[in-house]
Amino acid sequence: MITDTTTFLEHLQTQRALYRYKLPSRPDAGRFIDQLMRLMFPVTQDCRSISQHVEETYQHLNQQLVCLLQPLEKNLTESPTVVTERFFERLPAIYDNLLFDAHAIADNDPAAVGIEEVVAVYPGFYAIAVYRIAHELLHQNVPLLPRMLTEYAHGQTGIDIHPGAQIGKAFFIDHGTGVVIGETTIIGDNVKIYQGVTLGATHVAKSMAQKKRHPTIENNVVIYANATILGGYTVVGHDSVIGGNVWLTSSVEPHSLVFHQHQTDVRMKSLEVIEPINFVI
Structure with missing residues (x-):
């Protein structure tokens, strides 16, 4: 049992060297997902957007993904740059699949007023989108980060889809x-x-x-x-x-x-006779 502060700090320092994986921060992973979603579906406006130019945002997201992958470099089968290039080569196919998902929701939900509402506010669509992004990274043998992304979506929506x-x-x-x-x-x-x-x-x-x-x-x-x-x-x-x-x-x-199959019984409540109360003033 560790009771001494110095021993505790030494223990933490030792533990750092024993971790099998080093991970990017969860806030950075969340920012990457949300900026990527805004790139593909610019329905909502973000006052803090990096740029209104698609090409500039696209290049920035490439750099962000390389940064997210760098802590995992020892556990990747290819370099972070190569994994990033392959992911973005697959992005058009991911986008096409997400359009199928969005149209399925808009066409089948009588409460949906259009594609814009679906991609902007529907938690189901958001969770599916993050899953499809994470699934592609998992397909490229990226460890842990795909799960980090889907757990971010889980926290945002209450929907838990494993990237596998x-x-x-x-x-x-x-x-x-x-x-x-x-x-x-x-x-x-x-x-x-x-x-x-x-x-x-x-x-x-x-x-x-x-x-x-x-x-x-x-x-x-x-x-x-x-x-x-x-x-x-x-x-x-x-x-x-x-x-x-x-x-x-x-x-x-x-x-x-x-x-x-279940049975629901509906019964009338028994009515109790309430005797009148006479007040004497």
Whole structure:
């Protein structure tokens, strides 16, 4: 037990040398994500924007990503500069996928008044966008930073998407708070999920780390609020509907309707007869 201040500081100094990874700051990671989002979707105006010129902002973001990757350089398979170049080469494809997502939300949510509202204020779209950015960095074997980015989005939106998940086109998260999508989840195209949905694992043992632990959701599936779908062997067949509050640990065939059956009793309250009270003055 460390009780002496000098010993405590010496201990911290020793610990610094033992860390396997060195990481960029979380505020810097958050600023990078938000500036990148404003570059791709300049719907909102930022009084502190670096520049109104797209090319200048683009170059600045390249430099920011190199800076974020530098603490991880020893753990990268390529230099921070090369990883950055490859990431930005993939940015047009990421942008195209995000347009599919935004249109899916705008076209299917009757409360949405247009693409501008979706990209500016919808937490589901923001969480999906950060996931797609982080997923690309993970695909380039960048450690830890992708998770840092999605956890930043988690803190902003209440939506937890692991960067390792595989998510298809036109993904729609409605409302979103409490959504959890695990690392080995596979989601097809045109999938829509509501708040409180968990796509998780039945076991959390460390020995399962390299195995498929989370479910597969095929194309055109709708999952309603607070449904829980667990297990690496669980497959929700295409064009199925999973109702609210469902607990599912086994596969369902395509075109299935799965719902939680419950009974709600409505009764009249018993009326008590209240005797009048006579006051004597």
